[in-house]
Amino acid sequence: MSAESNSAVGExxxxxxxxxxxxxxxxxxxxxxxxxSSRTAGTGSTRAAEPESESxxxxxPEPEPxxxxxPESRLAMVRRARRINRExxxxxxxxxxxxxxxxxxxxxxxxxxxxxxTDLRVNQTTxxxxxxxxxxxxxxxxxxxxxxxxxxxxxxxxxxxKSIMGLSAALRDDFGGEVPGRLEDLVKLPGVGxxxxxxxxxxxxxxxxxxxxxHFMRLARRWKxxxxxxxxxxxxxVATIFxxxxxxxxxxxxxxxxxxxxxxxxxxxxxxxxTHLCPSxxxxxxxxxxxxxxxxxxxxxxxxxRLNPPPDYPGRPAPPLxxxx
Numbered sequence: 001m002s003a004e005s006n007s008a009v010g011e012x013x014x015x016x017x018x019x020x021x022x023x024x025x026x027x028x029x030x031x032x033x034x035x036x037s038s039r040t041a042g043t044g045s046t047r048a049a050e051p052e053s054e055s056x057x058x059x060x061p062e063p064e065p066x067x068x069x070x071p072e073s074r075l076a077m078v079r080r081a082r083r084i085n086r087e088x089x090x091x092x093x094x095x096x097x098x099x100x101x102x103x104x105x106x107x108x109x110x111x112x113x114x115x116x117x118t119d120l121r122v123n124q125t126t127x128x129x130x131x132x133x134x135x136x137x138x139x140x141x142x143x144x145x146x147x148x149x150x151x152x153x154x155x156x157x158x159x160x161x162k163s164i165m166g167l168s169a170a171l172r173d174d175f176g177g178e179v180p181g182r183l184e185d186l187v188k189l190p191g192v193g194x195x196x197x198x199x200x201x202x203x204x205x206x207x208x209x210x211x212x213x214x215h216f217m218r219l220a221r222r223w224k225x226x227x228x229x230x231x232x233x234x235x236x237x238v239a240t241i242f243x244x245x246x247x248x249x250x251x252x253x254x255x256x257x258x259x260x261x262x263x264x265x266x267x268x269x270x271x272x273x274x275t276h277l278c279p280s281x282x283x284x285x286x287x288x289x290x291x292x293x294x295x296x297x298x299x300x301x302x303x304x305x306r307l308n309p310p311p312d313y314p315g316r317p318a319p320p321l322x323x324x325x
Contacts, residue, residue: 110122120306124307166190167190198211219254260298
């Protein structure tokens, strides 16, 4: 074959290849061209998804927003609170005031001394105090320095001496040496507030009252009975949840639970019998074995706070002041 023939064949081949290339580069109607560099080798799939058109995005349904938990109704809260009280009554059928006393005067003085200390320390201190000053008249006439020395273990002994000698003088001068059984009279006595008054009224006179101490305040908030941190407001709010006949024993049960299981710093959630009713479950230790080690008093196998507990108390009596164990 001549050089001219070879040249002609070459031109025709080049022309055919060019036409084929041109045909491949022109997209078919309705199909978007995809550059070769964007194809995955051997699969024909694209490496990156094509951007969606506005019409396709508009056609997609928007995801439904996550619904917030439905807040608890007032009725549901009241029912849950009353169930907590019933179940605590089964857990603590022996709940009682944890101060040793033989009469209303001893209970009044012991409750005043219990501020900023434990009932155990008060119970270890009052036997010597009441042995020397058994009546309001005796305590009112005492030498302050001698009283201070006797109650020193309870802390703040100077201020407490002033309070218990002052209330003793008021009982002697204004009430014939007897503790009054009315709230309005009790709160007028030196060192006596509503909490102390309700302890005395409920446990010495059988008058229902809610004792809002630090334990009661903490648990009432954890159980969502109130959002207040004011004792008087908490008392008023809780009083609307429970019948009046339950107020005194409710106080004992809640305080017992706060001292034994639902502690301030590290609640023993894993050992709590009412976790199914507690909206704050998980604030403390949830592992059952670790939680069991946090239990106090009879729940943890230790002595209680009273040297002379009631007969139905299942734990051991507390030791006297200075005794071991």
